[in-house]
Amino acid sequence: MSNIRDVAREAGVSVATVSRALSAPEKVSTKALDKVHKAIAKVGYRPNMLARNFRSTRSYAIVVLVPDIANPFYSGVISAIEDRAQQKGYAVLLGDTRGMPERELEYIRRVETRLADGLIQLRPHSSKMHDVIPPDLASVNACGCEDTAGPSIRIDNRGAAKTMVDYLISLGHRRIGVISGLTDNPHSIDRMAGYKESLEAAGIPFEKELVAEGDFTMWSGLNCALQFCGMKERPTAIFCMNDEMAIGAIQTLKAQGLRVPEDISVTGFDDIPYAKYCDPNLTTISQPAGDIGKLAVDMLVRLIGGETLNQPECILPSEFIVRKSTARARSS
Amino acid sequence: MSNIRDVAREAGVSVATVSRALSAPEKVSTKALDKVHKAIAKVGYRPNMLARNFRSTRSYAIVVLVPDIANPFYSGVISAIEDRAQQKGYAVLLGDTRGMPERELEYIRRVETRLADGLIQLRPHSSKMHDVIPPDLASVNACGCEDTAGPSIRIDNRGAAKTMVDYLISLGHRRIGVISGLTDNPHSIDRMAGYKESLEAAGIPFEKELVAEGDFTMWSGLNCALQFCGMKERPTAIFCMNDEMAIGAIQTLKAQGLRVPEDISVTGFDDIPYAKYCDPNLTTISQPAGDIGKLAVDMLVRLIGGETLNQPECILPSEFIVRKSTARARSS
DNA sequence: TTGTACGCGTTATCAA
DNA sequence: TTGATAACGCGTACAA
Numbered sequence: 001m002s003n004i005r006d007v008a009r010e011a012g013v014s015v016a017t018v019s020r021a022l023s024a025p026e027k028v029s030t031k032a033l034d035k036v037h038k039a040i041a042k043v044g045y046r047p048n049m050l051a052r053n054f055r056s057t058r059s060y061a062i063v064v065l066v067p068d069i070a071n072p073f074y075s076g077v078i079s080a081i082e083d084r085a086q087q088k089g090y091a092v093l094l095g096d097t098r099g100m101p102e103r104e105l106e107y108i109r110r111v112e113t114r115l116a117d118g119l120i121q122l123r124p125h126s127s128k129m130h131d132v133i134p135p136d137l138a139s140v141n142a143c144g145c146e147d148t149a150g151p152s153i154r155i156d157n158r159g160a161a162k163t164m165v166d167y168l169i170s171l172g173h174r175r176i177g178v179i180s181g182l183t184d185n186p187h188s189i190d191r192m193a194g195y196k197e198s199l200e201a202a203g204i205p206f207e208k209e210l211v212a213e214g215d216f217t218m219w220s221g222l223n224c225a226l227q228f229c230g231m232k233e234r235p236t237a238i239f240c241m242n243d244e245m246a247i248g249a250i251q252t253l254k255a256q257g258l259r260v261p262e263d264i265s266v267t268g269f270d271d272i273p274y275a276k277y278c279d280p281n282l283t284t285i286s287q288p289a290g291d292i293g294k295l296a297v298d299m300l301v302r303l304i305g306g307e308t309l310n311q312p313e314c315i316l317p318s319e320f321i322v323r324k325s326t327a328r329a330r331s332s
Numbered sequence: 333m334s335n336i337r338d339v340a341r342e343a344g345v346s347v348a349t350v351s352r353a354l355s356a357p358e359k360v361s362t363k364a365l366d367k368v369h370k371a372i373a374k375v376g377y378r379p380n381m382l383a384r385n386f387r388s389t390r391s392y393a394i395v396v397l398v399p400d401i402a403n404p405f406y407s408g409v410i411s412a413i414e415d416r417a418q419q420k421g422y423a424v425l426l427g428d429t430r431g432m433p434e435r436e437l438e439y440i441r442r443v444e445t446r447l448a449d450g451l452i453q454l455r456p457h458s459s460k461m462h463d464v465i466p467p468d469l470a471s472v473n474a475c476g477c478e479d480t481a482g483p484s485i486r487i488d489n490r491g492a493a494k495t496m497v498d499y500l501i502s503l504g505h506r507r508i509g510v511i512s513g514l515t516d517n518p519h520s521i522d523r524m525a526g527y528k529e530s531l532e533a534a535g536i537p538f539e540k541e542l543v544a545e546g547d548f549t550m551w552s553g554l555n556c557a558l559q560f561c562g563m564k565e566r567p568t569a570i571f572c573m574n575d576e577m578a579i580g581a582i583q584t585l586k587a588q589g590l591r592v593p594e595d596i597s598v599t600g601f602d603d604i605p606y607a608k609y610c611d612p613n614l615t616t617i618s619q620p621a622g623d624i625g626k627l628a629v630d631m632l633v634r635l636i637g638g639e640t641l642n643q644p645e646c647i648l649p650s651e652f653i654v655r656k657s658t659a660r661a662r663s664s
Numbered sequence: 665t666t667g668t669a670c671g672c673g674t675t676a677t678c679a680a
Numbered sequence: 681t682t683g684a685t686a687a688c689g690c691g692t693a694c695a696a
Binding site for chain 4 (some may be wrong): 012014015016017020027028029032051054055056057
């Protein structure tokens with residue numbers, strides 16, 4: 001492989017001139033520029049970015065830590081991150097942690113050892129977990145919760161959940177089941193708070209047996225719904241903490257001979273692409289995945305550049321979308 | 333940031349000893365090893381991988397080129413790639429091309445400039461397109477077709493499609509519509525060949541008007557199905573070239589008041605997670621996403637190591653899965 | 665077993 | 681505008 005010296009020799013100039021021709025062409029005479037370009041073409045030179053990065057002590061890469069890339073909401077955010085990062089000259093290192101803390105650590109180590117300049121987390125992160133990340137490490141949480149420490153982007157999960165449950169109550173539902181994510185998951189906590197607030201505002205007592213704990217997978221939605229089907233006094237609506245669990249739940253309900261939404265309403269959260277196409281279309285909360293990803297990159301790049309963020313916690317608007325999976329409670 | 337020299341000074345040994353202590357501990361006396369470890373802890377040393385990679389002229393990163401990471405089939409493969417790559421000490425650079433050739437080129441350049449050691453393509457690639465990739469570049473196509481040049485992994489798309497259409501014919505269907513991907517897409521070509529083979533074997537003439545061209549998105553499935561609904565003589569079954577288009581098509585059919593599968597059968601391809609949970613569950617072809625990803629990494633790593641593959645074209649088995657979206661043709 | 669010294673490809677500094 | 685040369689942090693002959 002040819003290096004910058006080969007080009008310099010071929011062009012009859014110094015290596016410094018070649019280097020300048022590439023990174024600051026305006027500082028080189030037209031004649032020299034021309035010679036350099038010809039020489040580059042002739043010897044088939046490609047700058048060694050490894051050396052360039054080494055020299056500049058920057059890798060121009062960012063790690064994206066994601067619990068599960070197969071989750072369509074996350075992959076939507078990642079897509080936006082990749083797009084923006086590419087624009088800004090950064091590569092995206094994919095860190096699919098599968099929820100394993102040791103893998104997370106491996107990736108954090110990658111930025112400590114300079115293989116990446118910063119880190120975007122796509123996992124809700126409460127302040128307690130934050131200790132793992134060294135304070136001087138450039139890092140942004142793109143799926144924050146109310147308790148997230150450090151720079152973060154999030155929606156108002158509590159408010160959105162309240163809006164959703166308020167809506168169900170306005171449809172006449174009083175007995176509203178919840179399919180939650182893991183109960184110690186910060187998103188679950190925020191959304192549960194919204195659920196409780198809504199009930200309280202309507203004067204409906206909170207009942208523990210109406211809460212089923214899932215883990216944000218379709219499979220868990222399937223099982224949790226089964227739990228409700230077995231109850232003597234079934235809920236007339238189910239508030240699911242994400243779309244995948246809602247889709248799984250609907251599957252179970254149908255299998256049990258229940259009609260959605262005529263017999264029971266179901267709501268989701270995230271507005272993944274399937275929410276619009278499943279049967280019935282899901283009433284859900286739309287998260288601005290594209291904006292989240294874009295903003296995360298912008299914030300991180302500033303952090304990498306040594307800036308301090310004037311607005312370290314960004315709360316983006318979410319959208320309440322009514323589709324076909326919800327209906328008036330049957331007057332019983 | 334402390335470097336290897338700081339550690340050496342602190343430990344009272346030479347930099348060479350520190351270097352050895354990290355990469356070849358067996359060549360260092362226990363005493364020296366101990367001193368080095370203490371010094372590392374004391375000064376908070378982290379080896380600079382940028383420098384290490386530069387020295388070794390390896391980036392220990394691979395680029396994964398994917399047309400659309402939000403497609404669940406692709407994200408499944410990527411997940412497996414990431415897992416295997418991590419095991420083998422490689423990082424995954426995400427290259428979401430969104431079908432734009434210039435972005436693809438940017439990523440190919442990344443490996444030419446040493447920022448990555450090799451390339452995995454998740455796009456069907458016919459031999460014509462192969463020219464773009466320099467022949468000396470380590471590259472594996474993980475979504476190959478019959479026409480793919482160079483190392484590749486694929487399933488027998490033609491055979492799988494034939495199996496599926498054979499099945500529909502065995503159910504009594506004679507008028508079978510196709511929702512294809514873009515017609516110049518190599519996967520579309522292979523799967524269409526299987527469709528035609530099956531018809532021919534059954535003595536059913538091929539009819540051009542039974543083919544609708546989509547682009548592998550749900551949205552296109554939606555529209556293509558509409559096309560069939562408007563026909564005077566509707567097909568009794570639709571063979572979709574992926575699950576997403578099948579899900580979109582089913583949505584349209586239901587909206588038109590048709591029952592699936594009682595009035596019309598629909599089949600998919602890929603077996604994405606939703607195929608099992610949509611209504612009705614999809615009869616489809618399961619691609620071994622995990623094995624594909626794993627094998628792709630293994631092959632690429634060998635290629636990077638300078639080996640020549642004894643088996644450059646791997647054809648993995650696919651699985652035919654019957655669910656609820658297909659039924660006997662109504663005796664008309 | 666340990667240490668010295670050089671080279672990897674690039675950019676930045678400085679002098680011409 | 682150009683060129684010579686010193687870094688950058690690490691690995692590794694080679695010598696001790």
